[in-house]
Amino acid sequence: MSARASNAVDWRSAWTAALDDLEMDVLAVETMLADERRIAEAPPSDLWRPPTELGALPLELRPRADEILTRQLAAAEEIARRLTANRQQMAMTSRIETGEAVKRPVYLDCAM
Template sequence: MSTATANTLDWRAAWTSALDDLEMDVFAVESMLADERRLAETPPANQWRPPTELGALPLELKPRADEILTRQLAAAEEIARRLTANRQQIAVTSRIETGEAVKRPVYLDCAM
C-alpha cells in the first residue's frame, strides 16, 4: 500500500470516527428528549469537541454529516420548544394562589 493511500485511509478513518462521536452525542440528546422522566440537568459526560487538523471532509461522508446536522437542528428546535413551554407553565403556575403566601382580607356581609 502506498503512503498516499494509507494517508487517505487514515484521513477517512479520522473523519468517520469524528462523525461517530458526533452522532452519539446527538443520539444522547434525542434519547433525553424522548424520555420524559430522565434528569435533564445531567449533562452528557463526554461532550463532543470538534477534532483538529482533520482537513476537509471526505466527499463520500458528506451525506452522513448532512444527516447528523439535520438531526442536531431538529433536537435544538425541540429543546427550544420545550424551554418555551416550561417558561409558559412557570408563568401560569406562578399566578396560582395557594392562600399560603398571600393573605387577603375577607369580607363577610352579615346583613342578609
C-alpha cells in the first residue's frame, strides 16, 4: 500500500472514530432523556470534545454525520422543551398556597 493510500485510510479511520465518539455522546443524551431517573443518579462525566486536525469529512461519511446531527438537534429540542415545562411547573407551584403563611378558615358555617 502506498503512503498516499495509507494516509487516506488513516484519515477515514480518524473520522470514523470521531463520528463513533459523537454518536455515543448523542446516544447517552437520548438514553438519559428516555429515563429521567438516570439523569439524577448518573450525570454525564466525560463530555465529547471535537477532535482537532482531521481535515475535511470524507464524502462517504456524510450521510452518517447528517444523521448524527439530526439526532443531536432532536435531543437539544427535547431538552429545551423539558426545561420550558420545568420552568412552567415551578412557576405554577410557586403560586400554590400551602396555608402555612396565611391562616384562613377551612369551612364556612352556613347554619346562621
